[in-house]
Amino acid sequence: MSFTKEVRKKADPIWQASFHHPFVKELGEGTLDLTRFRYYVMQDAYYLRHFARVQAIGAAKSTDLATTARLAHHAQSTCEAELSLHETFAELLGITEEEKAAFIPAPTAYAYTSHMYRAAYEGHLGDVIAAILPCYWLYYEIGERLKDCKPAEPIYQKWIGTYSSDWFRSLVEEQIARLDAIAEAVTEADRKRMEQHFLISSEYEYEFWEMAYRLETWPSARKEIQAYVHNN
Numbered sequence: 001m002s003f004t005k006e007v008r009k010k011a012d013p014i015w016q017a018s019f020h021h022p023f024v025k026e027l028g029e030g031t032l033d034l035t036r037f038r039y040y041v042m043q044d045a046y047y048l049r050h051f052a053r054v055q056a057i058g059a060a061k062s063t064d065l066a067t068t069a070r071l072a073h074h075a076q077s078t079c080e081a082e083l084s085l086h087e088t089f090a091e092l093l094g095i096t097e098e099e100k101a102a103f104i105p106a107p108t109a110y111a112y113t114s115h116m117y118r119a120a121y122e123g124h125l126g127d128v129i130a131a132i133l134p135c136y137w138l139y140y141e142i143g144e145r146l147k148d149c150k151p152a153e154p155i156y157q158k159w160i161g162t163y164s165s166d167w168f169r170s171l172v173e174e175q176i177a178r179l180d181a182i183a184e185a186v187t188e189a190d191r192k193r194m195e196q197h198f199l200i201s202s203e204y205e206y207e208f209w210e211m212a213y214r215l216e217t218w219p220s221a222r223k224e225i226q227a228y229v230h231n232n
């Protein structure tokens with residue numbers, strides 16, 4: 001069995017929990033409260049800004065120019081396609097510049113992005129891709145599951161359309177093939193570490209729905225903590 005099939009199998013229980021999470025189900029049905037989606041859009045814009053940087057670390061850690069170019073292209077796609085989609089959502093949802101300026105990442109968004117940076121800075125390209133692959137692949141599987149849903153809310157239709165698109169599928173397939181090729185060439189210890197990154201990111205993907213559904217906040221109102229994460 002390929003490395004990605006193995007880790008996908010190990011992660012299946014937590015992926016199933018994401019598929020059945022009320023945020024995902026209600027988005028497909030069109031019953032998701034827009035307050036929750038609005039919160040998600042703001043946290044996800046923060047997440048994607050850091051995700052693009054992690055993709056760029058992958059570009060820098062690639063050992064051949066063709067892979068550097070592809071990873072840089074992926075980072076650019078995150079900025080031009082996904083983040084610009086969020087800009088459209090922000091306009092449609094009436095998210096103001098003041099709200100954006102006062103934005104503070106929630107504990108889960110902060111922890112998930114910190115995990116990706118850690119995997120990326122401490123490891124090689126295989127570590128980078130293992131940590132970011134659930135982000136691609138889980139959303140694509142969710143897009144596939146929801147693609148025949150016709151939520152009355154156009155914003156939700158647009159979200160589903162993005163992640164079930166051929167464009168997104170081709171990015172996912174490219175990263176799966178890349179990770180399998182790397183996994184064949186590295187040591188067993190490397191593969192074990194890559195598996196851990198993949199499983200931790202899978203957990204955080206689930207936690208991200210929870211965070212948005214519960215409108216997570218920091219437990220303490222300490223301004224210095226909030227100022228720190230705000231600036232980072």
Ligand SMILES: Cc1ncc(CN)c(N)n1
Nearest residue numbers: 044047048135136139208
């Ligand atoms: C948290 C999260 N994970 C994945 C994706 C899809 N790139 C996203 N937009 N946000």
